[in-house]
Amino acid sequence: MIIEHDEIDHVTAAAFAAATGWDPKPEGLCRGEVCVPAPGSLRDNGTVDVYVAASRLGMPVVTDDEHAVTAIGPGSTTGHTLSSAAAPDPELITRDGQPFRISSLHGRKVLLVAWASY
């Protein structure tokens, strides 16, 4: 998750959930039925203290001071890349630049194959 520093105190719960998969709620940071207690992460105005939230989820926070931008990495508390077998559903683009989500293929088996030009 990339956050410009002038936005870091204004990250909404929805934006944090969309970027990380963890939904800030009064009871904690939740993914499906799993909630991690995270007092102080969700402010009364609906924004997220990303430092508190990242700490609770074991997410690294990396900052480039020169360019005033921060990246929050994935959690590492489970010790594995996957913390759930539910397929992540990032927005990708087609050859023509159109957005595409794998969830649009719900109901079919999907073989997702990674390749590259290098």
Next chain:
Amino acid sequence: MHAELEPRGLTVVTVALDVEPSHTYQWIDAAAPTHPSLIDTRHVTGELFGFINIPMAVWIDESGTIVRNAESASIERSALRDIDIPDGLPERMTRMLQEVKEIPDDAAAYRAAIVDWVERGAASDFVLSPDEVIARSRPRGAAEAEAAACFELGQHLRSTVGEEGAIPWWRRAHELDPGNWTYKRQAWTLVTTAPDATENDLIQGPNDVYTGNWLDDVVASGGGANYSTRPQL
């Protein structure tokens, strides 16, 4: 494979982990795919699914559940494995081909496993439980998680301030997660490809920007035999 298995319920989706979409176009256009052919300019699928080299794949069932985690996904034997390395090639090229020939070949078995899954669904012996999928997914500790953040930060800065913005963060990502080949190959090729080249440089040799290069890093990690995440079939 898509044409063969699409009528039986499988959709092949290819995703290119390339920060420059234009670098993928000639390959996609040449293949003229009939399946969804996607581009991941942020390498977010690497972070989310565990792709650390290419080709790798995951299996996702009809309900959106991963039933096999990310693993090496060749479905046909590479011609490079069987070539006689010609005399007279530059030494580095010869050594690269020697390492390539050592990369394990699981293509036939992996392809057969996919066909079995399509035919038998959840009853296939190759389908894993959610707990198995999670347990078999790549270990991620603090270093690998920080590497992902560094790579993402570098990619963002490359797109906003230019190549120089990415370099220190991609160097750091390489240090933190040396087993992630997509981080390294992506970065190397951008600095070793000649400006007027029509294709990305695949040799990715020594350069003045990054410490590593393809051949020396492969050798340092144990050679071609250790280069891929072999499917545990």
